[in-house]
Amino acid sequence: MDYTFKSQNKEATLKLGQSLGHILQGGDILCLEGDLGAGKTALAQGIAVGLGLTAAVTSPTFTFIQEYATSLQDNLRLVHMDLYRLQHPEEVEVIGVEDAFQTDTICLIEWPKIAEDYLPEDRLDIHIQGSGEDTRIFTFRFQEESWQERLDRLFSILKDDH
Numbered sequence: 370m371d372y373t374f375k376s377q378n379k380e381a382t383l384k385l386g387q388s389l390g391h392i393l394q395g396g397d398i399l400c401l402e403g404d405l406g407a408g409k410t411a412l413a414q415g416i417a418v419g420l421g422l423t424a425a426v427t428s429p430t431f432t433f434i435q436e437y438a439t440s441l442q443d444n445l446r447l448v449h450m451d452l453y454r455l456q457h458p459e460e461v462e463v464i465g466v467e468d469a470f471q472t473d474t475i476c477l478i479e480w481p482k483i484a485e486d487y488l489p490e491d492r493l494d495i496h497i498q499g500s501g502e503d504t505r506i507f508t509f510r511f512q513e514e515s516w517q518e519r520l521d522r523l524f525s526i527l528k529d530d531h
């Protein structure tokens with residue numbers, strides 16, 4: 370079953386990310402897909418707030434990978450990747466994308482397509498439709514059942530917020 374969420378503005382996307390941050394745990398891999406300006410980084414910023422990060426999360430377009438400590442649990446880290454500038458799948462190995470797939474790491478990947486051969490099946494795919502002014506549709510997809518219960522929880526929290 371797909372889950373969808375309609376965001377009317379950046380603020381709503383930040384709040385969605387924040388709530389999403391509350392259901393995440395070490396080992397999670399989230400793929401953020403959508404055009405330039407869709408709101409992938411905005412969602413990542415909300416997630417970071419939900420995980421208790423104080424450092425500002427910015428787009429890692431030029432560095433590919435940024436790593437942050439979280440304050441929620443000892444040794445839980447957030448890794449934020451932006452693979453937009455990669456040109457060949459071999460570069461995915463070179464920059465160490467797979468090194469972030471660890472049980473103590475929550476991994477957010479913008480522009481994941483080039484890394485598709487390296488991505489485990491157990492992940493959450495988030496597709497963002499829309500760009501430009503305001504409205505965005507977020508679609509959540511997953512293969513592994515473990516996401517079902519957590520997304521049910523997330524969506525019941527989001528419903529209570531309205």
Ligand code: ADP
Pocket residue numbers: 376377378379380381382403404405406407408409410411412428479501502503504505
């Ligand atoms: P991406 O990382 O997908 O390229 P960003 O998060 O960097 O996108 O930028 C999203 C842009 O869209 C920002 O300028 C933001 O202000 C704007 N925006 C407008 N409406 C929304 C919305 N509903 N959710 C997120 N961002 C939005």
Ligand code: MG
Pocket residue numbers: 409410428451479
């Ligand atoms: Mg971005």
